[in-house]
Amino acid sequence: MTGPDPKSDPQPDPSLQAAYDLDSPERVIRLYEAWAESYDGTFAAAMDYQLPARVAEAFDRAGGRGPVLDVGAGTGLVAERLVELGFGLVDGTDFSEEMLEVARRKELYQRVFHGDVMGRLDCPDDAYGGVVSAGTFTHGHVGPEALPELLRVALPGAVFALSINAEHYEAKGFGPAFRDLEGQITDLRLPEVKIYGQQAKGPHANDLGRVAVFRKA
Numbered sequence: 001m002t003g004p005d006p007k008s009d010p011q012p013d014p015s016l017q018a019a020y021d022l023d024s025p026e027r028v029i030r031l032y033e034a035w036a037e038s039y040d041g042t043f044a045a046a047m048d049y050q051l052p053a054r055v056a057e058a059f060d061r062a063g064g065r066g067p068v069l070d071v072g073a074g075t076g077l078v079a080e081r082l083v084e085l086g087f088g089l090v091d092g093t094d095f096s097e098e099m100l101e102v103a104r105r106k107e108l109y110q111r112v113f114h115g116d117v118m119g120r121l122d123c124p125d126d127a128y129g130g131v132v133s134a135g136t137f138t139h140g141h142v143g144p145e146a147l148p149e150l151l152r153v154a155l156p157g158a159v160f161a162l163s164i165n166a167e168h169y170e171a172k173g174f175g176p177a178f179r180d181l182e183g184q185i186t187d188l189r190l191p192e193v194k195i196y197g198q199q200a201k202g203p204h205a206n207d208l209g210r211v212a213v214f215r216k217a
C-alpha cells in the first residue's frame with residue numbers, strides 16, 4: 001500500500017479519472033463504495049460505455065458456454081448483455097459489496113459472491129464453462145497476476161473474454177504474462193476495441209482496450 005491509511009482518506013469523489021488514479025485495493029473498494037448507486041448513470045450512460053457489450057459479443061462469437069463467471073461484475077452490466085444474447089447461467093464476483101448489491105437487485109445473476117480475484121475465489125476447480133470480465137483489468141485495478149486463479153476455476157476448453165485497457169496491457173506486462181501461460185491457454189486473440197462510444201466526452205473518450213479471447217487448454 002502506498003501513502004497514508006486509505007480509511008482516513010476523505011470520501012472519494014467518484015469519477016473515471018479517480019478510478020484510473022487508484023493505487024491500492026483499499027482505495028479501489030472505497031471508490032466503488034461511493035460510486036455504486038450512481039455508476040450506471042454518471043459513468044456508464046454518461047460515457048456511452050461500450051466494453052460490457054464488446055466482451056459479451058466476443059464471448060458469444062468465440063463459442064462461449066455456461067456456466068459463466070463474470071469477474072469484477074460491478075453493477076452487472078456484462079450480465080445484462082449476456083442475458084440479451086441468451087445466456088442464462090451467469091455468476092458474478094467482485095470485491096465491492098456495494099457494487100454487488102446493485103447487481104443483485106437486477107436479478108440477472110444465478111449467484112453473486114464477494115471475491116478478490118488477486119487472491120483465491122470461493123469456487124471449486126474447473127467450475128465454469130466460460131469467464132468474462134469488463135473494465136476490471138485496468139489502471140489501478142487488476143493485473144495479469146489474476147490470470148492463474150481464473151484458469152483454476154475454469155473447465156478445460158472454457159472460453160475467456162477479458163477486456164484489458166490498452167495502456168494497462170503494456171504497463172503491466174500482459175504480453176509476457178500470456179506468453180508464460182503457453183500450454184495452459186490456446187487460441188489467444190487480442191482484438192482492439194473502443195472503450196467508450198460516440199457520446200463520450202473528456203480526455204478518455206477515445207481510450208482503447210483489447211478483449212483477450214482464449215480457451216483454457
Ligand SMILES: C[S@@+](CC[C@H](N)C(=O)[O-])C[C@H]1O[C@@H](n2cnc3c(N)ncnc32)[C@H](O)[C@@H]1O
Pocket residue numbers: 025028029032051052071072073074075076077078093094095096099115116117118133134135136141142
Ligand atoms: C470499472 S468497474 C467494472 C464493473 C463492470 N464489469 C462493468 O463493466 O461495468 C471495475 C470493477 O472491478 C472490481 N474490482 C477491482 N479490483 C478487484 C479485485 N481485486 N477483485 C474483484 N473485483 C475487483 C471493482 O470493485 C469494480 O466493481
